[in-house]
Amino acid sequence: MPVIRPSSDLRNKYSEVSKFCHEYDEPVYITKNGKGDLAVLSIEAYEKLVGKFELRKLLMEAEEDIRDGRVTDLDQAFNKIKESY
Incomplete structure (x- = not known):
């Protein structure tokens, strides 16, 4: 199941988002104003x-x-x- 987070989490909870991406090797989908905007994943x-x-x-x-x-x-x-x- 995809992990979906608001764009404010990139600002306020960056470490948490980064840790998830590295631990699970999965993207985090970022929303802006309730709509899909970005997919964030580790460099690896x-x-x-x-x-x-x-x-x-x-x-x-x-x-x-x-x-x-x-x-x-x-x-x-x-x-x-x-x-x-």
Whole structure:
């Protein structure tokens, strides 16, 4: 269940919000005037999330390369590497 806090908690209870984000690796949803405004999470959780997006992008590019025939046989790839030395 998401944790929802008013924006005043960022000002008045920052340590509490920060502690929750670090302990539970979950975002805290911040409201402003009763409506959703921000999602706050620890740097570690943010970097993990961004890393997943970057990995997914690379996997999608690899799948596209395979689908479009932009692949090299493993032996050919190793030979090409050896030739460059």
